[in-house]
Amino acid sequence: xxxxxxxxxxxxxxxxxxxxxxxxxxxxxxxxxxxxxxxxxxxxxxxxxxxxxxxxxxxxxxxxxxxxxxxxxxxxxxxxxxxxxxxxxxxxxxxxxxxxxxxxxxxxxxxxxxxxxxxxxxxxxxxxxxxxxxxxxxxxxxxxxxxxxxxxxxxxxxxxxxxxxxxxxxxxxxxxxxxxxxxxxxxxx
Numbered sequence: 010x011x012x013x014x015x016x017x018x019x020x021x022x023x024x025x026x027x028x029x030x031x032x033x034x035x036x037x038x039x040x041x042x043x044x045x046x047x048x049x050x051x052x053x054x055x056x057x058x059x060x061x062x063x064x065x066x067x068x069x070x071x072x073x074x075x076x077x078x079x080x081x082x083x084x085x086x087x088x089x090x091x092x093x094x095x096x097x098x099x100x101x102x103x104x105x106x107x108x109x110x111x112x113x114x115x116x117x118x119x120x121x122x123x124x125x126x127x128x129x130x131x132x133x134x135x136x137x138x139x140x141x142x143x144x145x146x147x148x149x150x151x152x153x154x155x156x157x158x159x160x161x162x163x164x165x166x167x168x169x170x171x172x173x174x175x176x177x178x179x180x181x182x183x184x185x186x187x188x189x190x191x192x193x194x195x196x197x198x
Contacts, residue, residue, distance in 0.1 A: 048076035153190035
């Protein structure tokens with residue numbers, strides 16, 4: 010299956026890419042020709058993407074972002090949202106409706122990223138000490154409902170939901186339900 014973003018998906022990420030690419034390129038003082046030379050992407054493709062008239066690969070978006078010294082997320086996120094921690098945009102769709110890739114969230118990383126699979130039995134609790142400044146966690150609940158306690162405040166996340174938070178604070182994972190909770194935990198430092 011192709012990794013190309015298709016223009017019929019304009020209600021999602023391509024409309025954001027068109028707006029963000031032009032805005033960021035102009036703010037950086039780059040002409041389309043200069044960006045083409047820096048990225049290795051043709052000027053014609055850049056014109057078409059900015060106009061919302063082109064399909065483009067995810068790897069080409071990476072090359073454009075790198076050429077402007079920004080992250081991939083800066084190109085694909087909804088420009089009306091200023092937060093990087095809740096993007097929730099379809100960035101790829103397959104031939105069938107059930108096939109899609111959604112970029113849920115992003116957070117800066119300086120040195121390491123870890124992926125964990127956690128499960129908590131009913132009544133179980135994990136208390137964590139604060140991590141160093143700049144560390145973040147990304148959680149995606151796959152089964153049950155997870156209660157996350159951050160600095161004494163609790164919020165419940167049902168299966169299929171996610172959150173991103175700074176782990177440079179006291180936090181706890183809690184299963185206050187009757188079923189096992191399973192979630193994916195990414196630690197970014």
